[in-house]
Amino acid sequence: MKIVGVSMVKDEADIIGFTVANLLDQGVDHLIIADNLSSDSTSEILKRIQADGHPISLVEDKEVGYYQSRKMTDLATTAFEQFDADIVVPFDADEYWTGRKRSLREALEGTVSDIIGVPLFNYFPTSRDGVDQNPFKRIQRRDKKRAPLYKVAVRHIPGLKIMQGNHSAEGEGTYEICHNALIGHFPWRSYQQFENKVRNGYEAYRASTLPKEMGSHWRSYGELLENHGPDGLRSHFEEWFFDPAIELDLAPIGAER
Secondary structure (H helix, E strand, C coil), X not given: CCEEEEEEECCCCCCHHHHHHHXXXXXXXXXXXXXXXXXXXXXXXXXXXXXXXXXXXXXXXXXXXXXXXXXXXXXXHHHHHHHCCXXXXXXXXXXXXXXXXXXXXXXXXXXXXXXXEECEEEEECCCCCCCCCCHHHHCCEEECCXXXXXXXXXXXXXXXXXXXXXXXXXXXXXXXXXXCEEEEECCCCCHHHHHHHHHHHHHHHHCCCCCCCCCHHHHHHHHHHHHHHHHHHHHHHHHHCCCCCCCEEEXXXXXXX
């Protein structure tokens, strides 16, 4: 079985190298990553990993608009048609895909359906975090509750379309939940990283013709930044994403392996 991961990234220098390393360690055979006009060292990090001989193909994406569904579907099509993928894993730079007491490869090999839902858990930075540069090691506390939406991996089916956010897919195929795998989601890693993500997300959605309800959180965060400046956005970050007022589990990602 050949497993290919596909992703579109922008300004993820603090995490992308660790994300790539994890996916390859989990048994993913090849990665196709589209860099969307990164202004930090994301592109240089990916090129260095590729130059070191790791199985990565890099794509230059110069379109600002956040047409994630179309772009990820195109990348998946490339994975199936040019790299003979059996399963495609559409991933974001801030996601740690892993198997439960096994590798991700072993978990996916145990599935039979065409669209495979994988449970996702949100991790939050706290005042108790360490200083490790790897966010997957530094941030160890997650929401006790699984996120309401799954992410998906897909097999090659007629009419395949990966939907915005990689939470679902359309096409002529069957669906199952893979309980032997999970995803750790690390979207909030520091205030500065959050502010940069808000600026990028707000710009990307404003440059698109997507309905207003798509990316509504990034649009609202961007408006908060515009109207109240960094101090207003920082207050929101500290209230909701840093030491959040929800019950967290100490659950280092990858420990189940």
